[in-house]
Amino acid sequence: MSEDHTRVQEFFGVRAADWDRKFPGDGPAFAAAVAAIGLRPGDRVLDAGCGTGRALPELRAAVGPSGTVLGADLTPEMLAEAAQAGRRAAGALLLADATRLPLRDGCLDAVFAAGLIAHLPDPQVSLRELARVVRSGGRLALFHPIGRAALAARQGRELTDDDMRAEHNLRPLLSASGWEPTSYADEEHRFLALAVRRP
Template sequence: MAVLVVEHVPGEGPYAIGPALDAAGLRTRLCQVWADDALPESLAGIEALVVMGGPMAAHSDDGFPTRGAELALLRAALAADVPVLGVCLGAQLLAVAADGSAVEGSGLQVGWGDVRTGPPAATDPLLAGAPERLGVLHWHGDTMELPDGAVLLASCDRYPVQAFRIGGAAWGLQFHLEADESTVDTFMAAFPADAATVPGLRDATPAALAALIPHRDRVLGRFAALVADRAEHTASRTFFTPRAARWEARFAADTPAYASAVARMGLRPGQTALDLGCGTGRVLPALRAEVGDKGTVLGVDVTPAMLTAAAREGRDGDLAHLLVADCLRLPLPSGTVDGIFSAGLLDHLAEPAAALREWARVVRPGGTLLLFHPSGRAERAARHSRPPSPDDPLAEPNLRPMLTAGGWHTQEYDDARAYFLTRAVRTG
């Protein structure tokens, strides 16, 4: 996994963004499209997307051969909730990708100048704590119109859209928050005609930069921390989002096996059942049948596109409540669930032992956990031309003690050719 940084022209690089990503332990993959670096065709292996500035126009393909491919990546990132930071041109492209628009401005805005942070900035994950007036480096002539649902975070009189957020993980900055000690000299050398419109720009830079750095480093550090914290979710979302529309049809034949597995949970009418990693929700009707009209069925998945597919299949509303949530941080009170069903999830988690402890937290004593897969471990390994791994969390010598430590008593362990099933009961 790496953070993809798209650089359009020499000199408009990530500057202070790079050290912030490094400090968070993130790897950077620099894509210099000006040097004919190929943009990736998908977000596989990408945990965040950073799109830098440049003199080309976000509203036109003229002189901008990678515009279409960049918009496609940005749209994929928005769909999969992959963190995005767009700077200057990158911010304009982000607005276009989200169904806003980029437009020609009223002329150059170059040099140090204030932007005003609005009330939404006070609770923004990146800009919270920024001063009401923030001195930043401007260097642009175009602007943008934001799409519906975008949150305006900062503005100024001449160009009202200066910073915005789309969804929970994509930010656009019209100004150059990433500026460091070398940025102004590099920009002045690259764009001398622009620089000539601002006498004294170089002389004003040390003081302006000194005032900006604490806020710059806090904002960029928060973005890097957010990327690192969401890395596991991002990997899942980038894999499943483009597959969500076809997932149900691809595995529809497994539905009877799921229903048979649910029948072994021992659920009763009126109880609460939880499907973790529910995907398109093929097991939710079986859970509803077990707990009846007076029971509660919850489907949890970390990929919004999967839940959208589940809703399209009619598996929301009266059938089940669908939640976007982290299975390691369930938004449920302790001891409120009677049974958990989970298919093909535990062995894909970075911390399966922690997951089992969290699942035990929300289940009442005597409640049930059913781990299931519609094929056995040996069959799945054979598909990949390898033997079953002894390190597999689902291998019996690994799973039984992990369940015990997590607060579960194993009642059944059945690793058959045609399915895998483990049933455990909450102790305590």
């Protein structure tokens, strides 16, 4: 495992037990973001970097009992919290790295990723891997329950032009990774970038 992966596991591992309690009001933002993907009954969707699985019940509701919901995360403690919260009932939990998913090419209709992109050591490699497992015309949602400026303020840092999630940086990154960006919203109470898998 790389040093970057170890850092991510250490960061989230010690925070897993308190994660849901720390952000109790995020539910409506997650629900709205899942709704924006346009999932249909029977769809197959991955929550990449699912953490404690907060999106899994919403994803399950969107795809129905005939759909497939997977939650993948690099941190065992986060997946343990997801299971303890009963979210395994909404989707299968996988201990997996977003740069090497144990999934077939084109097997998914969509990927939902909350807060993932900021923690990727090589975003382009990971976005390409997400594109690999999504069928042509499938969808990607990059989400955060607060916008970039609010997140920077929460973390006590300045918002800079080199922020990877800034539209002028993210659009070319998505385009170079097999995705066609379709919408971008960076507001106080949400960040949501949507893209479609190119043929």
